Amino acid sequence: MLYTVLAVVSGLFLLYSISIRPLSKKDITGPMFFVVGGILIACFLPNKSTHLEGGLDYVLPLIEMTLSVFLFTDAAKSKLSVLKHSIQYPSLLLFVALPLTLLLGIATALLLFADLTLLQAALIAIILTPTDAALSKGLLENLSVPARIREGINTESGLNDGLCVPLFLIFSLLANSPETTLGYVDVTIIFVRELGVAVIIALVSTFAFIALMRFAMTHRYFAHHSSPYLLLGFAVLVFSLAQALHSSGFIAAFVAGLLFDKFAPKHLSKPLIKDSEHIADFISLLIWCLFGFVVAYAVIPEINLRIVIYALLSTTLIRMIPVMLSLSFTALNLKERLTFAWFGPRGLASIVFTLMVIDTQIEGKSLIATIAMTTILFSVFIHGVSTKPIADSFSDK
Template identity: 35%
Template sequence: MEWSLAIIAAGVLGVASISRPLSGSLVTPTLAFMAFGLLVGGEVLGLIELSSGNSTVRSLAEAALTLVLFTDAARIDLRALREGGGVPLRLLGVGLPLTIAAGTLAAVVCFGELTLGEALIVAVILAPTDAALGQAVVTSPLIPTRLRQGLNVESGLNDGICVPLLFAAVAAADLESHISGGRGAGTLLLEEIGYGVLGGLVAGFLVAMVVIHAGRRGLIDAAWRQLIPAAGAALAYGIAVALDGSGFIASFVAGLVFRGLVKEDPAAIDELTEQVGDALGGVTFLLFGAILLGPAIAASSWVLLLYALLSLTVVRMAPVALAMLGSGARAPTVALLGWFGPRGLASIVFALIVVEESHLPHQDLIVTAVYLTVGLSVVLHGVSATPLVRRYGAWLQANPLGSRRGPEETSASLTRVRGRSAPGSAEAP
């Protein structure tokens, strides 16, 4: 532990020093953090001496995810979302359940030693997506707004939805676990979602009122104004968790409410919150590489790698294709939506919850499969994002939608998206 903090700080400085050339390149900052962590971790140089049971990674990941969800939601154009709400509804209402079912089936086939309940746990952990790992997709003006909004909303809500599903699955598979607090699966699901939404509504409203009314009277210093969204995200999370709800759903809903009530450019208010969330996420992936991914790679086998590949391809892409039937989306668009379902912070958090809160007989196999899948996702989705966005943009320009309506329409605008400005006029041609 003596040198761990210094090594982590050196890693952050190193990535920060080359952050501009990394932007838009095949090597994303997340990939750079993870690779550095893998290098300095116990399986290679052994410079970071934290154990996999250390709660630091979980705390960092939860904090980062909370902030990212709030800022992502605050950047969503609610008018555009109402106009093109079919994409997230299809991805969440049809795609998510089918993804969990397909992931469970794949786990049963690949890992014969797992019980059905344990296979379901693997599938639920790997069902949430992390839009930040495919940042080029949700920020590029080459991608129609409705597709970007759809992926962003899906990413913001599916991890919160999966929290009660995970708790219920663990409670069913491990009778000794107290993770569900004695609640039935239905009650658990309703309370996690209901109290999560309630916490988000309350926190989002309160934060918006502070910005609007205190700001109108000139009571808020400019520097402190940037801290308000972070406090709002924490407030939403805290209220929901205190009520036994999902803090992640609360954070996302709070961001949506905040954006709906505060009409000004969210970048003027929440840029610091976004930057802090990104920084915490980077450190999380550094520690993930150092503490969790290294041992997972050492314990990997062809079966584990096969499951990771299936999880990122067939298990995700086939349900998305079924979910988009009848939407008017053409094959390249469906393929884009299906491929860009990266696994990231939420899956790491869920795996650590399983490690800390349960005593499953095949727990090591479960988390190894999860960590390998997340690591592979960081590499494949990070490397492929920019080239595929450019290729899709060129295809869309050569094959315009014409008079037909569908998710590829480009009339809606996005005020601002993660990491950069996106003027409403800079839409896909």
């Protein structure tokens, strides 16, 4: 059975690779293709995989490492000169829109699901607050889209993962141990540890890495055929160090990417980033195939009308209303504000948070996971289908 599944997955990669151009013309993205593939695999296999929690110890680190590579490479491709002049947009998205999105997500969950506690609703909202720029690649790579939009969305996506981690940890700790009480000092310590230590790790690691890379180039130790593993290994190293020291590996990876973009030799950084992304893309598509498999077994049978309504609202209005409000008094025109508001796809970060909830003893974790994964599923298709038309609309000006 295992080799049958491997043969089918390999066939999916082959089919996707040889038909990528016609698929892109039909606005079918890689995640969409492989989610459907995972669902189809589940439909044609005997139902022997109802106990999915046992594999979390292996799957979760793989997803986390893949996300860390994407965060690093996205940041390393950021044009800091552009971002410096447009920092107000990601700042507003992170410090105004994000809290409003979280609060609106909590209120909507409590309204739709009367049996949820406040902490359970907060967990659902925080799982679905981070965005994933990797699902909007068509927008970020289209040079017709204004740079301030592309860099703003990319920066927001990179940083909101890390900013949500401390809140997620607090909510999950309280939900898992209702008798636990956290004071202002405890919360402050968690935030300082998660964010401050991550930034320090990113600074020290990146400058040491750049110095090592320059030394290797000077002494001709560096070989082009090893380049796919160089940034991949460094991104995972930074992430793992931060996690081992109980800080945010996601923030550390993104900050390290920004520093690499600023200080690394320009003639070398672009090919290194491109090579690393190819490997990360391959792993991420495997994860989306696995996601479709899990959705078919554990999510689709549990979906009901309330879950569908919440998923649709979370994918659209719960994100759009706060973003439109936060950008109301900026120089952006209506189309640009709507573009910022629309592109909040849920991806690997939300999957990571969901799996972490499943791996706890939190009451109601099955409902929390079902709501979250349904929203992620909707987002893959809603944002996937709409990315190319919206990006192309800027070239029509």
